[in-house]
Structures are given as C-alpha cells and as structure tokens.
Amino acid sequence: MRENSSSQRAVGFLLGLVDEPTAERVRARTGLPAPDGPEAHLRRIRRPWAWPGRLPVSVALWILENDDPALNSAVCRHLTTEPGLYRAVLRGIPFGPGRTARVPVESALSGEEPEVPEGYARLGLVGCLRAVASMGTGRTAASMVLTADDWRTVGEADRERPLPGYARWALSVRPDCPPDVRAGFGSHPKFTHRLRQAGVLEGPALYALSYEPAVDVLEMLAMGGLLFPRRVREAEDALRPLVREHLGEREEAWAVLAQLMETFHGTAPELVMTAGAIA
Numbered sequence: 001m002r003e004n005s006s007s008q009r010a011v012g013f014l015l016g017l018v019d020e021p022t023a024e025r026v027r028a029r030t031g032l033p034a035p036d037g038p039e040a041h042l043r044r045i046r047r048p049w050a051w052p053g054r055l056p057v058s059v060a061l062w063i064l065e066n067d068d069p070a071l072n073s074a075v076c077r078h079l080t081t082e083p084g085l086y087r088a089v090l091r092g093i094p095f096g097p098g099r100t101a102r103v104p105v106e107s108a109l110s111g112e113e114p115e116v117p118e119g120y121a122r123l124g125l126v127g128c129l130r131a132v133a134s135m136g137t138g139r140t141a142a143s144m145v146l147t148a149d150d151w152r153t154v155g156e157a158d159r160e161r162p163l164p165g166y167a168r169w170a171l172s173v174r175p176d177c178p179p180d181v182r183a184g185f186g187s188h189p190k191f192t193h194r195l196r197q198a199g200v201l202e203g204p205a206l207y208a209l210s211y212e213p214a215v216d217v218l219e220m221l222a223m224g225g226l227l228f229p230r231r232v233r234e235a236e237d238a239l240r241p242l243v244r245e246h247l248g249e250r251e252e253a254w255a256v257l258a259q260l261m262e263t264f265h266g267t268a269p270e271l272v273m274t275a276g277a278i279a
Helices: 006-015 020-030 038-045 057-064 069-078 083-090 120-130 135-142 148-160 165-172 179-183 189-198 204-210 214-222 232-246 251-261 268-278
Strands: none
Touching (some): 006 020, 006 214, 020 251, 057 083, 057 204, 069 083, 083 135, 120 148, 135 165, 148 179, 165 189, 204 214, 204 232, 204 268, 214 232, 251 268
C-alpha cells in the first residue's frame, strides 16, 4: 500500500485534532487520504534517512526515552553534535524515567565512542569539568555526564563552588540536563536564547507552536504516537484550539491548508491561521 506524502501526513495530524465525523467529511470533500496506520509509521521509522528535517535535540531525547534499541539506532544520526547522548546510547544507558536496566545496543551502533577528555581518568568527572578553559573542552568534558548520579554529582559540585563558565554552558545545553541543575547555571535572557539555539525545549508544546517549517514539525508529530507517546499529547493540546478556531468544519479551509503545506516556511500556527484567513 502506498504511503502518504509528507504534506498528507502533516495534514492528517491536524485532522486528528477535530472530531472524527468532521474529519471524514473533510476527507470526502477534499480528497485527502486517511492517515497512515501504525504499520506505515513503523516502516518509515526504520528508514531513518527519510525522517523529516533536522530534529531539535530535545525531540531526539524524547525518542530516546523509549529505550528502544531500534529507535535509538535510527535517531543517532541526529546526535552528531551531542557526544554525551551518543556516548550514553553506545553504553546502553536508559533515558526513560525510573529505568535502570541496560538498553541493548544494535550492531549498527558498534562504532567507537566520542572522544574521552584528556585527564578524565586522572581528574575524575568534577575535576575534568573544573579544568575546562574553552567551549571545545567544555563540550568534551560535559559528554562524560551520563547517568542520574552523574548529574547529581555535577549539581552538588556547582553549588559548592561554581564550575567554569564554559563547563556550565556545555552542561546547560544538554537536553537531558535536569531542570534543577540547569536552574543553578543562571536564567539571563542570553542563557535562554542559547538554549533555544541549541534545540533545547521545555516541552512538545513549544516545538509544535514555534518551530518551522510546519510540514516537518507536523509530520514528526504525526509519528509521535510511536516516537514519543508520553509527550505527544501536550503538542496536540497546544494546537487543537487553533485548528478548531481557524479550520474547524470548513472544508475550503482544509483544502487551502493542504495546498499551502508543502511550501509554507512558517510555523504550524501561522500556517493554520493563514489557511483560515485565505478561505
């Protein structure tokens, strides 16, 4: 069976935010296909080169929280700038809340770990972080923070005596940095901007409402039931009021949305409001 296109999957996600009778009526009037089923999403997930766009690193982390070896293998191509997460995956460290059992590692990920910082064996984790003098060495040292115990150790060390600025920076832009540890590093507007640039998100609502292009975001959310099932509801709840207000039961608005989807460069809310206004 032919899979839906990227834009059809994206529209299908938004149609899932209205009641089913309305969605069926819109599909009948506009010719939009039914949404892909779980089997189609599974086939697509197993082809990681076909995933939409470049994932914000927090989205990659949400996928890792499944502790699924196949998903870990697929998402690792998005972790080339996140040596800490990549190292943790290679070591089988779980990301799901409360989990402690080692996660099996697929043979496709049997390559070497990222660089281990010079002096780590001699200075230990905290000593290595205290020796940081540049962003490069900061990122390398921060990549050795792997477990919940490591993060507690880092937080306690920083409260005892603040870590170097570059070390704090590198730790703060790790998407798995616990909120209480990150809060200790500061809350200046420049700090918040730095997190946004690094792709660190407070949650799926921010991803759904503020990332672009809309087609990539919505296509990823369409697979959210498989990729990050614990978190996709938050994105749905953020977009549902906009969809109902600006598209609702208006078949013509949905038709405009489908026409705009592939080439629209703005966010999902901008797309929804634009389609509603044109219709």
